[in-house]
Amino acid sequence: MTVETFYQVMRRQGITxxxxxKFCSLTAAALGLSPAHAxxxxxxxxxxxxxxxxxxxxxxxxxxxxxxxxSAHPLAKDVILSMISLDYDDTIMAAAGHQAESIIDETxxxxxxxxxxxxxxxxxxxxxxxxxxxxxxxxxxxLRKAAANCKAIISWGSCxxxxxxxxxxxxxxxxxxxxxxxxxxxxxxxxxxxxxxxxEVMTAVVAYIVTFERFPELDAQGRPKMFYSQRIHxxxxxxxxxxxxxxxxxxxxxxxxxxxxxYKVGCKGPTTYNACSTVRWNGGLSFPIQAxxxxxxxxxDGFWDKGDFYNRLSRIHGFGIEATADEIGGTAALAVGxxxxxxxxxxxxxxxxxxxxxxx
Amino acid sequence: MAMHAxxxxxxxxxxxxxxxxxxxxxxxxxxxxxxxxxxxxxxxxPPSVGGEASDHYLFGTIRFAHFVxxxxxxxxxxxxxxxxxxxxxxxxxxxxxxxxxGSFWREILHEIRxxxxxxxxxxxxAGHNPLAIISMxxxxxxxxxxxxxTGLALYGEGTGPGSWQHRFFSDWVIPLFGQSQTVHxxxxxxxxxxVCFVIVHIYAAVREDIMSGQSIISxxxxxxxxxxxxxGERAEP
Numbered sequence: 001m002t003v004e005t006f007y008q009v010m011r012r013q014g015i016t017x018x019x020x021x022k023f024c025s026l027t028a029a030a031l032g033l034s035p036a037h038a039x040x041x042x043x044x045x046x047x048x049x050x051x052x053x054x055x056x057x058x059x060x061x062x063x064x065x066x067x068x069x070x071s072a073h074p075l076a077k078d079v080i081l082s083m084i085s086l087d088y089d090d091t092i093m094a095a096a097g098h099q100a101e102s103i104i105d106e107t108x109x110x111x112x113x114x115x116x117x118x119x120x121x122x123x124x125x126x127x128x129x130x131x132x133x134x135x136x137x138x139x140x141x142x143l144r145k146a147a148a149n150c151k152a153i154i155s156w157g158s159c160x161x162x163x164x165x166x167x168x169x170x171x172x173x174x175x176x177x178x179x180x181x182x183x184x185x186x187x188x189x190x191x192x193x194x195x196x197x198x199x200e201v202m203t204a205v206v207a208y209i210v211t212f213e214r215f216p217e218l219d220a221q222g223r224p225k226m227f228y229s230q231r232i233h234x235x236x237x238x239x240x241x242x243x244x245x246x247x248x249x250x251x252x253x254x255x256x257x258x259x260x261x262x263y264k265v266g267c268k269g270p271t272t273y274n275a276c277s278t279v280r281w282n283g284g285l286s287f288p289i290q291a292x293x294x295x296x297x298x299x300x301d302g303f304w305d306k307g308d309f310y311n312r313l314s315r316i317h318g319f320g321i322e323a324t325a326d327e328i329g330g331t332a333a334l335a336v337g338x339x340x341x342x343x344x345x346x347x348x349x350x351x352x353x354x355x356x357x358x359x360x
Numbered sequence: 361m362a363m364h365a366x367x368x369x370x371x372x373x374x375x376x377x378x379x380x381x382x383x384x385x386x387x388x389x390x391x392x393x394x395x396x397x398x399x400x401x402x403x404x405x406p407p408s409v410g411g412e413a414s415d416h417y418l419f420g421t422i423r424f425a426h427f428v429x430x431x432x433x434x435x436x437x438x439x440x441x442x443x444x445x446x447x448x449x450x451x452x453x454x455x456x457x458x459x460x461x462g463s464f465w466r467e468i469l470h471e472i473r474x475x476x477x478x479x480x481x482x483x484x485x486a487g488h489n490p491l492a493i494i495s496m497x498x499x500x501x502x503x504x505x506x507x508x509x510t511g512l513a514l515y516g517e518g519t520g521p522g523s524w525q526h527r528f529f530s531d532w533v534i535p536l537f538g539q540s541q542t543v544h545x546x547x548x549x550x551x552x553x554x555v556c557f558v559i560v561h562i563y564a565a566v567r568e569d570i571m572s573g574q575s576i577i578s579x580x581x582x583x584x585x586x587x588x589x590x591x592g593e594r595a596e597p
Contacts, residue, residue, distance in 0.1 A: 220532065231540075244409065314541055329551065
C-alpha cells in the first residue's frame, strides 16, 4: 500500500492548488517564518507521508477539539484534518466501541515509534484511575501504552498541560498533567495550553511539526515560543488606558463604556502568556478583553485556584480562610504596629517608674 | 575598635557607621518608601483619570517610579555587599552573623529578655545588638534578595525574552513559582513584610535611643555611637 502525501489527500478532498498555497503562506506567517518557508511547507506537504496521530481524551471537556475543528479559515481545518492522519479521536471518528479501541493497537503496531500522541485532557491517578474509564479500562493504562510507543507528545490545552479545573483544590481524583504522570515513557512533550488553545495556534503547531519533523522552539515551560513568549498585556489594544491610569472600576460604568483597561476588575492579561491579543478568536473577530471581559488567565498553570476572576489580587490558601496579600499583610502590619505601640506604652511606664525610683 | 576618650565623665563614643554606609542607609530608606507606596498602587491602582488616554501617563509614571527606586535599591544593595567586604567590622555584621557561636544565641536571648522587660539593663554594643543583627540578616538582607530576584523576574516579563532580566531571572523564577501571577502575589506579600520590618526597625531605634543609654538615630547621621551611663549598669561597653 502506498502512503498518500498530504497534498494528495487534500486534492482528493477537493481543495484547490490555490487554496493549498494560501494555507502554506498563512501558516508560515503565523509561525513567524520568512516567506521562503511557505515554499518549504508546501514541499513538505507534497512529498511527505501523512503524520499518523492518536488523539486521546482523558478528563476534559472537549473544548480543545471544538476549537481545533473551528480553525478560522474553513480551509485550515480541512487542510489540517487531511494533513494529519487522525487515526483515533473518539469524538470525531466514525468507528465506535471495540472497533474504535482496536485502532489504537493497530496504529501502535503499524507506526511503532513514529506516530504523534495528542493528549486532550489528563488522567486521574487516585482510585487506581477509576475516575476516567475508556473502553472498560482506566484511561491511565491507555495513555501509558500509547505514550510508550509514540514519537512525541502534544499536550493540548490546560488539562494536559497543567491540570485545569479537574485538578482544582482539593483535586479528589488527583487529575495530573501529562508531564507529571508517573511511569510515562520519557518522550518529548510540547505544551499548547489554553482553555481551549486558539485554533490557529493548534493548527500552526501541527503544521510546524509536519513540515520540519521536529518541535518548534520551546520556552522554559515547554510551550512553543512563537505563541507563548509574550503576555496578553504586551499586545493588548487597551494597553494605552493601562499606562494612562484609566480603569474600569465596575462593569457597566462609564469607564467600561469607554473601553478602559480591565485591570481593576481582575484582568490577568499582565500575567498570561498566550496569543489571544494578536491572533484573536473566531477568525480574528475578537477576544475576551475586546468583548469587555477581563482575561481569566486560562492558559496559565493554576489559574483555577487563584480565587476570584474579578479580583486583581490572588486569594492565598493556607490561612484557614482565603485572603489576599493585602488582607494578610495589612493585618500583620496592624498587629506589629499595635504591639509596638503597646510595648512603647509599657516601656514609658517602666522608664517613668525607674526615674521616680532614682529620684527618691 | 578605637575607643574615643570620654568627652565627659559620663559619656564615651565609638565610630561605627562609615560615610558610605550612612549614605546607603538613607538612599535605601527613601527607595523602600517609594517602592512600598508605588508597589501598593500597582496592586490597587488609584481612581481612574478621565479624558483622552494620550493626555495621561499616571499609571505608567507610578510603575516608572517603582522601577527607578528598584534600580536604586539594587545598585545600592550590590554596593553595600561590596562595602561589607571593604568597610570596617561593623559593615559586615548584618551580612555575616556568627550563627555558629553559642554566645551569639545567648545574647539574642538576653536581648529578647530586655525587650520583654525581664532584664533590668541592656548589654551594650558598638554596632548592632545580636537581636538586631539576626533580624536585619533575615528580614532585611534575605528579604531584599527575595524582592530583588522576584522583582527582576517580573520586570523581565516586560522587557521580554532576550533581555538580561528575562534570561537571568524570569526564565527560572516564573516556572519555579508556577506562573507569573503567583510571583506577583509573593512579591506583594514581601511588601508587607518590609512594612512590618520598617515599623519594628523604627520603633526599636527610637526606644533604644531613649532607654538603652546609647545613641541610635543620630549615629546614622554622624557615624558616632555615644554611650550614656545609665544607673545600675556596668560602665564598660
